[in-house]
Amino acid sequence: MKHPLILCGIACWLTLAAPLWAQTHGHGGDDDWAGMVGMTGALGPYLSPREASGTSWQPDITRHDGLHGMLGDWVFMAHGEANLVYSDQGGPRGDEKGFLAGMVMASARRNIVEGQSLMLRTMLSFDPQMGKRGYPLLFQSGETADGVEHLSDYQHPHNLFMELAASYSIALNEQDSIFIYAGLPGEPAIGPTAYMHRASAMHSPETPLAHHFLDSTHIANGVVTVGYVADRWKLEGSIFTGREPNQFRTEINAPHLDSYAARVFWNPDPYWSLQVSAARIHSPEQLEPNIDETRWTASATYNRPYGADVWATTAAWGRKNLSSGKSYDAFLLESAYTFGETDTVFGRFEHVELAELFDHASPLHETVAKPFKLSLGYVHDVPLTDEVTLGVGALVSAYAYSQRIEPEYGAPPLSSMIFVRIKVQ
Numbered sequence: 001m002k003h004p005l006i007l008c009g010i011a012c013w014l015t016l017a018a019p020l021w022a023q024t025h026g027h028g029g030d031d032d033w034a035g036m037v038g039m040t041g042a043l044g045p046y047l048s049p050r051e052a053s054g055t056s057w058q059p060d061i062t063r064h065d066g067l068h069g070m071l072g073d074w075v076f077m078a079h080g081e082a083n084l085v086y087s088d089q090g091g092p093r094g095d096e097k098g099f100l101a102g103m104v105m106a107s108a109r110r111n112i113v114e115g116q117s118l119m120l121r122t123m124l125s126f127d128p129q130m131g132k133r134g135y136p137l138l139f140q141s142g143e144t145a146d147g148v149e150h151l152s153d154y155q156h157p158h159n160l161f162m163e164l165a166a167s168y169s170i171a172l173n174e175q176d177s178i179f180i181y182a183g184l185p186g187e188p189a190i191g192p193t194a195y196m197h198r199a200s201a202m203h204s205p206e207t208p209l210a211h212h213f214l215d216s217t218h219i220a221n222g223v224v225t226v227g228y229v230a231d232r233w234k235l236e237g238s239i240f241t242g243r244e245p246n247q248f249r250t251e252i253n254a255p256h257l258d259s260y261a262a263r264v265f266w267n268p269d270p271y272w273s274l275q276v277s278a279a280r281i282h283s284p285e286q287l288e289p290n291i292d293e294t295r296w297t298a299s300a301t302y303n304r305p306y307g308a309d310v311w312a313t314t315a316a317w318g319r320k321n322l323s324s325g326k327s328y329d330a331f332l333l334e335s336a337y338t339f340g341e342t343d344t345v346f347g348r349f350e351h352v353e354l355a356e357l358f359d360h361a362s363p364l365h366e367t368v369a370k371p372f373k374l375s376l377g378y379v380h381d382v383p384l385t386d387e388v389t390l391g392v393g394a395l396v397s398a399y400a401y402s403q404r405i406e407p408e409y410g411a412p413p414l415s416s417m418i419f420v421r422i423k424v425q
Ligand SMILES: [Cu+2]
Pocket: 158, 211, 215, 216, 218
């Protein structure tokens, strides 16, 4: 693909255009809008704000902003975001780069008969135009830029097509349902809601270091999930393609449904969402094709409104057990507080165990780095119209790690990002 930026731009705007068109050409009056706010989920007979990326759940109280429109029996929703970011990562392995990140997401839903709901959803990323290395992010590791070397201290770009999926659910009674979800690509039933959709994470332009322990399977090249919703509980299982996306970020590859995942979600009250999940991932890494991974995750998300203010927090643990016998853990605690509807403070604390940072030439090749990272940031949003906001923000990150890795990373540095973002919702 010679012009991923152009393709991405066209695809992104088409996705946003569908609900906008429906908004202006449909019969989406205030009464319809009131009906949509009280709409049940695509996967079950609960209120739709519980639903997040893939088939994941978030607390029922989570605020859902987006463009909405109706056309016949179809309900369209869309939102999008573009972030212009400058990342300055400290220390000898740090780097600097300005880049554009962002995504758009759109869905179309209708009831086929009463209690049976069909949803089509697409999610597109601007990331491929960043270049194959993505952007500098100290201690990030995972995937590859060239098919030869592990990508270290950089966050890989996400694929142009992050989700092209459909789901169908059948309500069994007023609380329970069964559903099927299929995507190429799509998100299997593992981990918490993917970070770009988590209320506690979405204000930060940084990808969590724990991404490859928790939610990195969110772009699986083929997934089928079936699930059972019993009121506040959900049990689901997936078969999916284990191999992570390769360095060609505008391609969709043929599915190999060679991996399995199972997850239990529990939303005990409107504020909490808890999950545990496990996955057997066949040959996830292109560079280490003989290694399989068993992944375990557990997470708790607490979202709470205080008048017009919103506080969102997630704690998560992820473990990779590799078929080589090695095992690595990651811990994450992140929180965001939005006050006055325009200002958000956000922070994230992480501890990760990383084995891929040092190449064969390094004397530290066998060393597992175990950095701690703390990021704190702030963003101020200015509403431009009812649907569009312009935000300006910054964050700073500090680290703590063993002296053993200082020959490569130097004394713990500071890193920073500044960003300008446009949100359409
Ligand atoms: Cu990702």
